[in-house]
Amino acid sequence: MSLSLFALQLINGVEYGLLLFLVASGLTLVFGVLGVLNFAHGSFYMLGAYLAWWLSERTGNLLLAILVGLPAMALIGLLVERLAIARLYLRDHLSQVLLTYGLVLLFNELQRALWGNDVHGVATPKSLAFTIPLGEAQTWPAWRAFTALCCIAVAVGMQQLILKTRFGMRVRAGASNAEMVEALGIDVRRVFSVVFSAGTALAGLAGMLAAPLTTVYPGMGESVLILSFVVVVIGGIGSIKGAFLGAMLVGIADTFGKVLLPGFASAMVYAVMAAVLLWRPRGLLGPAFEGR
Amino acid sequence: MPEPLLLTETLTRRFDALAAVDGVSLAFEEGRVHAVIGPNGAGKSTFLNLLSGELRATQGRVRFRGLDVTRATPDELSRLGIGRSYQTANLFPELSCADCAWLAAQSRLPSSMRFFRPAERYAEVGDRAARALEVCGLSGRRPTRAGQLSYGEQRQLEIAMMLATEPTLLLLDEPLAGLGHDEALRVVALLTEVARGRTVILVEHDMEAVFSISDTVTVLVDGRVLERGSPDQVRNSAAVREAYLGEEIA
């Protein structure tokens, strides 16, 4: 493999990893703070993508669509949390799995009813429809660069928010001991709602950014969901840093896997997961004690 | 001097920078009641958790009958004859008393990987469970769900479950915690009965009880052994009194 090809694949892998990180961070945040494993997380990714397509068709501009779509996703997240997720807080794993599974079925039907079974392309905005040259032979589409930058911005923003603000402190407190936080008079429910909406928005944003790259099609949330589970298992539940690490590993493994061993690309990723499990059953940066 | 049943060699457990148990070397003679006391945060529970395999030692060794069991898992230790009771009731709340004792007793079958004979047919298990419940005064509460027992009764069930595994070494973690005076007396009487012919390592705060039933007392402070000796020796030690800062220990 030539150096420039290697570099390109590495960049692709990192970029893919960044998108995965966006999705996985929402998942791990929701689980870390709310204690709920949300199988419908992939559906939010899909909804984001469909929303981006639908709005950009109406407004003619993808960036505007994203700007409008993000708060819409957050609102959807809030509704779902208040109506369904809130009832899972003290329930067992089977209930969580099945309720969110039911939501997946519901969202799939909703998507099919609203937008049908067709595959839709989404045009990148004209302002970003150029390519960036990389060395002599390769180029990198500007939209991909923009996507990567957005993900990095979100990652940094999240870290700052969680580590440096009072709200972030409440989130961390809620994650370790919700009962105590409630006893201290802080409305844990509000923290939960905000965190869930944020998680939904994160998945939605990833879907919107990915829409021009992968096209918009039914069931697009599924593969992303499974991969983000793999990311979280590798990185450790509840750890944003772990999600980042896991996402990079998965993104790069998958990208190189597709190039080096075309038939077995997906197997590569699961092999990595199996290897991590053998060595660190709680993920690379997961909690040290036996939690939930 | 007979070989000690249990021996720890510079046993240490660190949590990041803090050494909760720091270089503890102790020998526990067979057939005696050994108490481990100390002010809050002294590392007593950590020490017990190290002995029962629930925590892994950072450094040092534990030997049981000469065998190195430092890396042994809780189930391996149990099968070697080390029984454990817990400070907060660690039962099977939805199961009846009888079932809780049964599960404990069943663990002594060579293997529970038995698939075809109904469990009730294993009479030895039933007998063992019934005996344990009887010793602990719970025969009358057999059908009651463990979660619905009174606090004191839950303690008794804790001990019954431990007994049903027929241990030679008993690790007791604050068996009297939270009990009222009468209930505590009852449990102390039970423990005296249970200690006969067995070796006991007892972590406790209740000084009256400790001094009445123990043969040796070890005082831990900040994870290290401060003093060790007979109850009288420890009671009269100035160092110990200072460590407790004026707490009533006599």
Added chain:
Amino acid sequence: MTRRILLLAGALALGVVAFSGDRFWLQFLGKAMIGCILAMSLDLLVGFTGLVSLAHSAFFGLAAYALAGVTNRLGLVNPLLTFPVCLLAAAAAALIIGWLSLRATGVYFIMVTLAFTQMLFYLFNDSPALGGSDGLYVAERPVDSRAAAYVAIWAALVLAYLLLARILRAPYGRALEGIRVNEQRMRSLGYPTRRYKLVAFVIAGTLAGVAGYLDATLYGFVNPAQLGWRQSGLILVTVLLGGKGTLYGPALGALLLAFIEHYGERVTEHWNALIAALVIAVVLFLPRGLAGLVQGGRRA
């Protein structure tokens, strides 16, 4: 006692259908009973051991594909040969996947079983050599009459129930219950709990393999959708719907779901939404399932 009589009556009723010669009912109830085997075997894990596994469909599909494989490639048709081979395939897979998955606990376990299921799905879905997304026909089925297949399924269902009920009454079953209620305590009582969970996983996976073999026998066709997490999720639904931890409950749940799926398709194009609503409703309002409506006690 009444429950036993009712179950016996139900089993006999199902058995009698074998003589009906009615093509629709043989196929429909045959499929439904396969669902019952899947549901009961999953209940062993979910209801009795406390393990929520999303890998169940993987063993179901693997055995089905194994049948297609040995029949199409090796020309083996005799069920005395193909059945043990397919069962072995399912059992081996359950052993490997179970061993790896059980290194994880709690939600990690659930996610890992999901990941392995999807891995197998993609393996079969993306390989043209293994039939791809279209699936494979079984060149020649182990039994060629629908009635014979039905009887085999019925026998398997009855035997599976009796086997599971027996296991659950034995010391092993008691140990599983203890593990479900308080695994950590079981360990400190001397039980090597991971081993017990693995055995349960393999038993359940092997029974799922039996179901898969019978499914391929009934339809003569296997396809990747049988292996995915949607399928696993539906089996889980039947367990909750019927009442986890009762053994007969999930079987009832499977029967009910079979009817709903069939008639739902007639009623509306969006019958998936119907299933979704049902699932959500059961989780929120009927967590103990149908069996919970019927009784208070637990032991099968």
